[in-house]
Amino acid sequence: MSKRKASKHKLDRRMGENIWGRPNSPVNRRSYGPGQHGQRRKSKVSDYGLQLRAKQKLKGYYGDVTEKQFKRTYQEASRMKGDTSQNLIGLLEQRLDMIVYRAKFAPTIFAARQIVSHGHIKVNGVKCNIASRRCFVGDVISLGNKAQEMALVIEAQSLPEREIPDYVATDGTDKVTFTRVPTLDEVPYPVRMEPNLVVEFYSR
Incomplete structure (x- = not known):
């Protein structure tokens, strides 16, 4: 932490x-x-x-x-x-809290870490509360049911100043897949x- x-x-x-x-x-x-x-x-x-x-x-x-x-x-x-x-x-960039932030599940990296530590994030369908957990190519990161209705998450998804990068593929508004480890030039x-x-x- x-x-x-x-x-x-x-x-x-x-x-x-x-x-x-x-x-x-x-x-x-x-x-x-x-x-x-x-x-x-x-x-x-x-x-x-x-x-x-x-x-x-x-x-x-x-x-x-x-x-x-x-x-x-x-x-x-x-x-x-x-x-x-x-x-x-x-x-x-493979840290779970960073992928949650990149996916626009949280408005800040600090909020992303909090969402993870409170058990609102699943990795490949299994709840994970370790923000520093390393994700690998092909891992699916999704929001828990409660998190989908949180004001913080809804606010983050509407932020105009951030775009979801190519290496985080979206599947609806509550699920993303980590598709590849990015290079420095690809990180926004x-x-x-x-x-x-x-x-x-x-x-x-």
Whole structure:
């Protein structure tokens, strides 16, 4: 589970970017960082600083997963064949809470995690309450009966700012199939993500 208890919007302001692409992000009104020093002139950022920022942004986008969990995902990506940065994105997109978010079953990644943990999601017809569960190609993710009538789900499905990506095939409004592991270019990030810098950060 995520340990984030502070305002989720602070991450947007700290990064200076609307990382989830939400219309109510404070970055749309104030482009500077939070706190009394937020409007200070920015100094030149070191290579380490750029790598750390890229890691914090990517980690934050996926619901601010714990550092331990995120590093474990990187380590697994580094052991796989092929490009480590692409493998990392693929593993993160295979998380159940992220597929629920991509399918527009929830308005935010945090809401997606909550819906999963409350037992409203089924994987291949079996209830699952583990948000970090990895889904595989061909897995069918569906809403439970109660979830289909939840205001949160209905709101998410009507959001105009997000489209369901090609690798999540819809079957009606309550069921999707994970069709393939996406590449970085296929993932609909609202801002530029740099997983190559994340790889550099961990491989120092």
